[in-house]
Amino acid sequence: MSEKRCTKCGETKGFDKFYKKKATTDGYRSECKECTSQVNKRYREDNTAKVRQIQAEYRKNNRDLIKQNGAVYRAANRSAVRERVRRWKIENPEKARENKVLQEQRRRSRMRGLPAAFTRDEWETCLSYFGHSCAYCGEPEADLQQDHVIPVSAGGGYVAENIIPACKSCNSSKRHSDYIEWFMACGQYSDERALRISRYLSSLAGRGRYRLLG
Structure with missing residues (x-):
């Protein structure tokens, strides 16, 4: 058996369309990836402030790990990263300007050992x-x-x-x-x-x- 029925949408799909979950009999979640994604999206929309707080706390408590993972990804995907950054700057000029200010302020402080x-x-x-x-x-x-x-x-x-x-x-x-x-x-x-x-x-x-x- 290489497929199962999603308890959310009722469709029968291959195991590759479900996230893994060791606690279940077949080792996969009961809802397919698409349904899980929709549920998560609605949760984020309904709990924006809470989600942002959780994300901020995670970034604060895992800065070294995030930095390390980011460096590994950028090294392996240099061209894609450059293109994504270029598009993001065009689509978000205000935030791009704010990022530039943040980077300059950090540079000034580090030069003084602060x-x-x-x-x-x-x-x-x-x-x-x-x-x-x-x-x-x-x-x-x-x-x-x-x-x-x-x-x-x-x-x-x-x-x-x-x-x-x-x-x-x-x-x-x-x-x-x-x-x-x-x-x-x-x-x-x-x-x-x-x-x-x-x-x-x-x-x-x-x-x-x-x-x-x-």
Whole structure:
């Protein structure tokens, strides 16, 4: 016997159309691959936030393994990878630009021997926390920049607990300044925003390294 009936769609298909499962009598799942894929797709659509959280946690806890597997795949599929990247950049210009910013920020930090582990998922979480607005002045802006609370020149790494969103004006004004001194004097200060920044960074640092206002 080299085929079985799918309990989901009722069609009889070859074993190659079913995923393996050791716990079953014949060693295969009861639903065919196509039905399993549809179920998984619906689950992802109905639980988007949960799925993203699980994926983010997996990437965070398995960075070395993911990096290793990625390197092996890229080495074996160089042409296909280059073409896929080229198409992705054309279809996703905004994300491609963000990736370029991430890579440049990491490069700058590593050149100074500073930690550089900030990820796209962490940036999305950061933007969401601050309502996609400048953490300093509160103005919403489509092109928010990544500001180092502790500047790179002062030893601030490119890590989640040191990055918050800032509009171009605030980021350019702050530059290498001390966070507290600049925020108090820039004319944009508010207790509410200072406390919001403090709580966000403290929730990530948890060790008092970034003792801010509030």
